[in-house]
Amino acid sequence: MSLDAARLQPMANAIRALSMDAVEAANSGHPGMPMGMADVASVLFTRHLKFDPAAPGWADRDRFVLSAGHGSMLIYSLLYLTGYAAPTIGDIRNFRKLSSPCAGHPENFLLDGVECTTGPLGQGLAMAVGMAMAERHLNAVFGEALVDHRTWVIAGDGCLMEGINHEAIGLAGHLGLGRLNVLWDDNRITIDGATDLSTSEDIKARYIATGWHVTTCDGHDFADIDRALAEAKADPRPSLIACRTLIGKGAPNKQGTSGVHGAALGAGEVAAARAALGWPHEPFVVPTEILADWRSAGEPGRSAHGAWAGRLEASPHKAEFERRMAGDLPHGDGSGEYIASLIANPQKVATRKASEMALAQINPRLPDTIGGSADLTGSNNTLAGGIGTFSKADYAGRYVYYGIREFGMAAAMNGMALHGGVIPYGGTFLVFTDYARGAIRLSALQHARVIYVMTHDSIGLGEDGPTHQPVEHLASLRAMPNLLVMRPADVVETAECWQIALAQKDRPTVLSLTRQNLPQLRLTDAGENLSAKGGYRLKAAEGPRKVVILATGSEVELAAACAAQLEAQGIGTDVVSMVCTELFDEQPAAYRADLLPADALVVSVEAASTFGWQRYTGTGGLNIGIDSFGASAPAGDLFAHFGFTAEAIVPQILNTLNA
């Protein structure tokens, strides 16, 4: 489309009108950002963004991320105007209502064209970094003919103030992600007022210091916007485009103030805006000619998509490319033989080491994986299987040195998973899920296949002490919807957990792994993945069953020792390895009741908070755990100190039985 302002201005004003009208109808929402960024977005969508509204899932489309997700009416307007199947104008009329896919913040699982769920500030930008990483990797693997697209972000002052911004741009600058372009809505207003109430930072200088290209434009001058976007595309570095804008532009009495940020304008101001914008049309009505102009914006993308489809047809990589973008696993993962080899030759290793052993099997067979660690590679045991380093010099590498950036790593992994074609996994200590928690929640909410390799998962890490010892983390992660938390007890279960995690197309997994060695408890080949049931009977009572001990990870060995002592006293005891409570809860009631019989004392043993275990043990059961912070000492001393020995636990079981 040409840079004819006479045509572009009404197109941009259509965004403004739809945005203010939808917020007005909902009496809820954020008109300021869509109205302020309408001109920039119009130039982006008509002259730079590569997209095909008829094929929102086209693999080689540009990715557009609205990091300032509260301005959701901007993207809903754009998707409707450019002719995506959804949202319809009816959906927009029902903005922020239960029946509409036009939710308060954009949700990737409700609308095609919404590449990721945004609203928690800063994370959209950080996910875009992951998308740009995935693009460069797939480009290196499959070539320019199949993979050659950009990632565009609209970010606000909030996104740029959040700490994750620092982690994300540091990573992007270091990795030289030149296909990443961030349009900063530089409106100098936040909810509390002018930005100078809380910040004095020279943002442009900070980006330059981090290896970015920076340019600026007048966010209401189409030619200047176009010039800046072209400049950003041409520069080999990631680009920040500071778009100087007026928040709420078009609302004559409220624009430029925090009053326009997050509330409906009110009938009077909407009317005044209509007059100021020269937009006499009824609410939700876009004149045919303007709509036609918008509908033509996708034409170049449609052509490009057609040409690309031809290249894909001709490509020898077609089947593999399509498999990867569909997120399907290749046939045959070799895990059967691997587990058979463990049964034949049992291994006493830490489950973090077992994870490395599993990865050594997986990574050579599954080219989809992109691993990494937040500066704990040797501790998380995440580098395995001969994958090279992902770097500016070699995007074909599959191992990312994320640096000390847990939150940034997790968000980048979300972006990679949502981009598709890759399966990201990354490591840190389990306790530092706290640093990454905002992104772990978005993995779960967005149905993203991200695998968190969280090692050093209890007081068993020893001397580093309470700041490094997770206590409440397993409970806090199990409370999160749509997240698998897996705590394998030995090398075999660890292999099973990896198999399960990789198969979860629609949800993330946290693998909780030990620092310390654990004996192999699975010594016969079950012929199936027992961990897939979430919990299973590792050892059945020998005498009449009076006790069932539920344990996870490193405490399963201890549970077995307790059971042996109880059996020696004639007390039949089951041991259940509760690898993953979420999967267990999904089993049929009969299966669960068989493992948790009403006529036995049910005991949970886990070196972590007891919070939540009562749903299995009942209030009459026994919960062995740690409901305080840890301490600094060698691991063995700590387990004894906190009562994790058979000598400490068995008497409690006997007392409860006799009570």
Next chain:
Amino acid sequence: MSLDAARLQPMANAIRALSMDAVEAANSGHPGMPMGMADVASVLFTRHLKFDPAAPGWADRDRFVLSAGHGSMLIYSLLYLTGYAAPTIGDIRNFRKLSSPCAGHPENFLLDGVECTTGPLGQGLAMAVGMAMAERHLNAVFGEALVDHRTWVIAGDGCLMEGINHEAIGLAGHLGLGRLNVLWDDNRITIDGATDLSTSEDIKARYIATGWHVTTCDGHDFADIDRALAEAKADPRPSLIACRTLIGKGAPNKQGTSGVHGAALGAGEVAAARAALGWPHEPFVVPTEILADWRSAGEPGRSAHGAWAGRLEASPHKAEFERRMAGDLPHGDGSGEYIASLIANPQKVATRKASEMALAQINPRLPDTIGGSADLTGSNNTLAGGIGTFSKADYAGRYVYYGIREFGMAAAMNGMALHGGVIPYGGTFLVFTDYARGAIRLSALQHARVIYVMTHDSIGLGEDGPTHQPVEHLASLRAMPNLLVMRPADVVETAECWQIALAQKDRPTVLSLTRQNLPQLRLTDAGENLSAKGGYRLKAAEGPRKVVILATGSEVELAAACAAQLEAQGIGTDVVSMVCTELFDEQPAAYRADLLPADALVVSVEAASTFGWQRYTGTGGLNIGIDSFGASAPAGDLFAHFGFTAEAIVPQILNTLNA
């Protein structure tokens, strides 16, 4: 002390020797940082830091924060060498053992002189920002005669890569905290290897862009270090001093590599280091002359302390200053009259508004409070009681516009609370506790009186949708040790919760508050703070009791409606307002049993994850909650959609009773 290298070098080497010997004895720990920063620390402690080893609690001491907490042997060495009562040399010999206060990472609750608990990277620096804020505030209130000290930080590359670094330095630069000086251990090594594996950032340029003064020094040249520290003190801006160092300096074969970062050197390398350093002494032996030099380092501080004590004696502010630094509350908080006024004139308000009303009572009476919000002032209702803005222009102000920096805010509040003399509170949405979680955990671990004002605490926030609706957050926070999570049901309970939170000298509180209006349920004056018991019977069964409904916050109203319907059918029903499970769990067993009788059906009703409620309801009870993510719609529609109506709940109770 003079800048005589011949005296300083053996003093610095004493730190190196103690550090490598302690790590060697523990066969665990991090020798690289203490050995690399020994020279810088020696100059700081002998020539710049104001401290009195005989009075570690002296209010006007400089604060020293080892943000790179893994280098804990640096601070243990310094405390021992300068003559603090603890640690003893025996404690250092037992580094990282259960009996020793010399834990793996420095813990403020184990040793005086350790101002805060560090290890989770970046947070030490961010807490130091809070300490520097508290210092400037108390200086503005009490004057230079009583408050006139600096905050010094040693930070590593990890601290500077973490996202919280961006938030912390942005706040410090904006607030012009010139008394904050950060010594960056610029050794260019992280655990995974050279820093250029993961970062290409110009750190100095980034600090300058954020309003900081930056200088550099050779971290092994005493005169140059001294020059840089003096320059930092003289500059009115916060200062970053880039100390170019060799990690593990003194270990001739391992220095300058990641191998020296986090593991014992080994006997051979320790011997080689002894030779290289010219340190022939036995492990843990510091020659008398060197020890004497170290013991004299505190002399200037001792004198300064004496002079200060004289000024305090003469000050008209003495009693108030001592009260505030002791953390005691003034007598009489006026809450009795305030609650009486509510009973006389019931209010239907959101609990976030009730919190503002409580603050309007508290803030004028309690000068200790410093409030704020992460850019949600008008939503969190945190500005009340006529407190002015805390800014570079007026440090006497008591309201902080933290900007969009949840994690930075929480960590700064930790620093303020640990500094003493102030009681910080700060707001954001409950869902964004995820962003601040690392700091909330440190509030709890450090026994810090920080009050989190977390509003918009359920699907009741409505249209903003699942990214903004907490579901698992109450459970995940309740699982954390030493943290009170309070969810008041009305304006009276909110006032009670504020009273309780302020009285917690040794632990933090999360106040979980609604966006939406709630009727006042407490209509008679109880004459005591009922919320202090954690849970209490709000309404007793009229007929024979068959049901007990436990509810919190906005769902107590709903529980009362369900009870009314049940009573109408002759089913006696108690309603318990479970304001704070942690306080309830601390009540005598008889009290708890009285509220949770074994012969009644116990039902929990909370618009959040059911995870954890089974400890009160048993497995035979009923848990009404939300175990999925929320949705975007008006609040009333959402409560109906998720089954939070008496019409949806009462039949479930009847079915369970009849089962």
